[in-house]
Amino acid sequence: MRAGTELDMLPPAGAFTPGSLDGDLLLLAGGSGITPMLSIVKSALAHGTGRLTLVYANRDPASVIFDAELRALAVRHPDRLCVAHWLDGAQGPPTAEGLAPLLSAHAGRDAFVCGPEPFVAVACRSLEAVGLPADRIHIERWDSTVDVSGEPVATAEVDLDGQVRRLPWPAQTRLLDLLIAAGLNPPYSCRQGTCGACACRVVSGEVELVHNEVLEDEDFAEGYTLACQALPRSETVVVTYS
Numbered sequence: 508m509r510a511g512t513e514l515d516m517l518p519p520a521g522a523f524t525p526g527s528l529d530g531d532l533l534l535l536a537g538g539s540g541i542t543p544m545l546s547i548v549k550s551a552l553a554h555g556t557g558r559l560t561l562v563y564a565n566r567d568p569a570s571v572i573f574d575a576e577l578r579a580l581a582v583r584h585p586d587r588l589c590v591a592h593w594l595d596g597a598q599g600p601p602t603a604e605g606l607a608p609l610l611s612a613h614a615g616r617d618a619f620v621c622g623p624e625p626f627v628a629v630a631c632r633s634l635e636a637v638g639l640p641a642d643r644i645h646i647e648r649w650d651s652t653v654d655v656s657g658e659p660v661a662t663a664e665v666d667l668d669g670q671v672r673r674l675p676w677p678a679q680t681r682l683l684d685l686l687i688a689a690g691l692n693p694p695y696s697c698r699q700g701t702c703g704a705c706a707c708r709v710v711s712g713e714v715e716l717v718h719n720e721v722l723e724d725e726d727f728a729e730g731y732t733l734a735c736q737a738l739p740r741s742e743t744v745v746v747t748y749s
């Protein structure tokens with residue numbers, strides 16, 4: 508595209524927005540589900556008068572996206588923005604019972620929920636348990652359905668969270684999807700090969716990356732790869748997250 512090129516653009520669209528920026532809101536985000544929440548937070552703080560409570564679940568402190576920006580907003584608006592972090596590493600995966608004490612004081616607000624499907628399910632159960640009516644719970648879903656049913660062509664041997672698992676690996680299944688489908692909890696964020704959050708190391712065997720905007724030659728030389736983009740290219744691939 509050259510400077511001066513004219514583009515026809517559609518206006519922003521979507522239904523995951525508060526009816527009013529002046530009402531108090533309860534926001535629940537899991538991982539990259541923070542993206543629409545940050546837009547709501549910034550819009551409400553800039554153009555509204557409501558108070559915002561954000562409950563934000565992540566694997567560990569290093570995986571908290573927009574951490575610095577949220578801290579700065581909370582410092583600038585101490586009476587209007589409260590951020591409560593939930594870290595799986597310290598507290599275990601979120602549960603409806605565990606979230607309830609963070610939500611119960613705000614049961615009169617509209618709630619917005621965005622994140623991976625298991626987080627959304629737990630958050631909604633907790634909101635209902637503390638008395639929020641279903642019509643005040645707004646959910647942003649993304650389709651995370653991944654087909655891992657292809658014929659295995661390789662075996663992945665994965666060292667993650669102190670456990671080693673051997674998994675049959677279909678040719679067109681990305682390593683991250685394989686691990687999630689097996690019930691493991693690997694780190695990731697964008698799933699597009701652009702952030703590096705899913706990086707792990709190939710100890711032996713070969714993979715091919717579908718897309719990579721993160722790793723350099725020296726990273727590959729040390730064995731690093733992106734689980735969200737890795738397809739098997741040898742019979743056995745040994746991978747470690749340690």
Ligand code: FES
Nearest residue numbers: 696698703705735
């Ligand atoms: S999750 Fe972002 S590069 Fe893999």
